[in-house]
Amino acid sequence: MIPKKYRLKSNAAFNATYRVNNSHRKNGITLIAGLKKTKDIPTKAGFVVSKKTHKRAVKRNRLKRLMRESYRQLLKEGKLGNSTKYLSLIFLGSTKALENNFRLTKQTIYELLSEL
């Protein structure tokens, strides 16, 4: 889990990020980036796995946790690349990503962040 100040929380913020329509996709994970920053505040990240991806809550929670843990480790290591210039990031998990282990998930997220 990442600390509270780095989390994307409000419903309005999610909608605003979706509206920008700046997305990248790899290995079943989709990264959506929001607007670029004007002030010096922390970049916020949200993680979404929809109910259509899998019916069982356990499987969905697992994927969300793997994505969160990957982002947290990258945040700690300072390997976020250009993503720090954006206000918000959303990671969408799909059916394809459910089978991935932690290393592959982390690698995928690292590559997605470098593409920005």
Added chain:
RNA sequence: UAAAGCAGCCGGGUAAUCGCGCUUUAUUAAAAUAAAGUGAGGAAAGUCCGUGCAUUCAAGGACAGUCCGCCGGAGAAAUUCCGGACGGCGCAAGCCGGUGGAAAGUGCCACAGAAAUGUAGACUGCCGAUGGAAAUAUUAUUUCACAGGUGAUGGUGCAACGGUGAGUUAAGAGCUUCACCGGGGAUAUUGAAAAAUAUCCGCCAGGUAAACCCCGGACGAAUGCAAGAUUGACAGGAAGGCUUUAAAGGUGUCCGCCAACUUCCGGCUAAUCGCUAGAGAUUACAAGCAAUUGUAAUACCAGACAGAUGAUUACAUUAAAACAGAACACGGCUUAUGAGCUGCUUUAUUCU
């Protein structure tokens, strides 16, 4: 030893590093930081039942409606649990069962069949009184007509008005004739009751109530914590009244009642409360066949709001792998579930 049956347990462990929610304490103006504590299930699931809790309406009567249904007990209640009865399945241990009433009434019972509920019988049959006819061996036989008797016969059907066999009879029939079997009723005994056993009575009555219904019992209704309460900021629309009545609103319906100067409809946004100390949990003792109940002691054991349990490494086992994630709470039911362990019981085989 093998195969079954029943009851129960477990639901990964240890260590290290990084990380999260909540609570408390400390530093502090606040944010934040640090330390300590604590942090998913047996089904948290399905939402199939029942409750608490909350809001609105009512608190009266009538009708309607819904649910339950062998007997006794437990429980706040329940499509709940326990014990027993009866029926069915199994060699057995044991398991399964929505199990009141069809002799209050109504409906339905396709096709087939003479007939599908009315103690029916038109048809096919069996019997033979009476009358006619025929041939002959002339007190007999055959045939036709028709009062009548009978319900044994009928290629049906899930089901045919108790079944099988004998007796009786013109032919026949539960025919207050018999034997065995089935159902029903009465009486007696046992039992708290369901019911069981015995004796007597020819009493013999189709199925369906998971069709309407009858009987007995239970139930205020609606909406569900996204209920609802408080605080702050923003912000509308419609209707009628201001004398009464009418219209409009509320409860399943009606009467009634409420409300009357307000009423109805409809938003946007954030925080706090609701929110977890309980029809609780663990242990011991006592009562009871049991479900369960009582008493005492012990500790406080998730409470989020884009939503906390994760990641990596090491160790042993052959291999850490099942079903699965709290969102107001509780009691049940149902469904999903890997590997294994414990106890008791039954049957079969072998040995002593």
Added chain:
RNA sequence: AGCGGUAUCGUCUAGGGGUCAGGAUAGCAGAUUCUCAUUCUGUUGACACGGGUUCAAAUCCCGUUGCCGCCG
């Protein structure tokens, strides 16, 4: 999370205990036409799944599954 509805040929639907589950359209085959379309004839094809009640279940009852809606 809470609550409600629904499931019938590939698609849209009728049937609400009783004899081979009906119709439209689509598909296939044939006829008509020089060919295609139209038209006509024939044919294939379904009660979501698992139990129960009943002589008999698509229909009645229970459970499971899928889909849809309300609330947000």
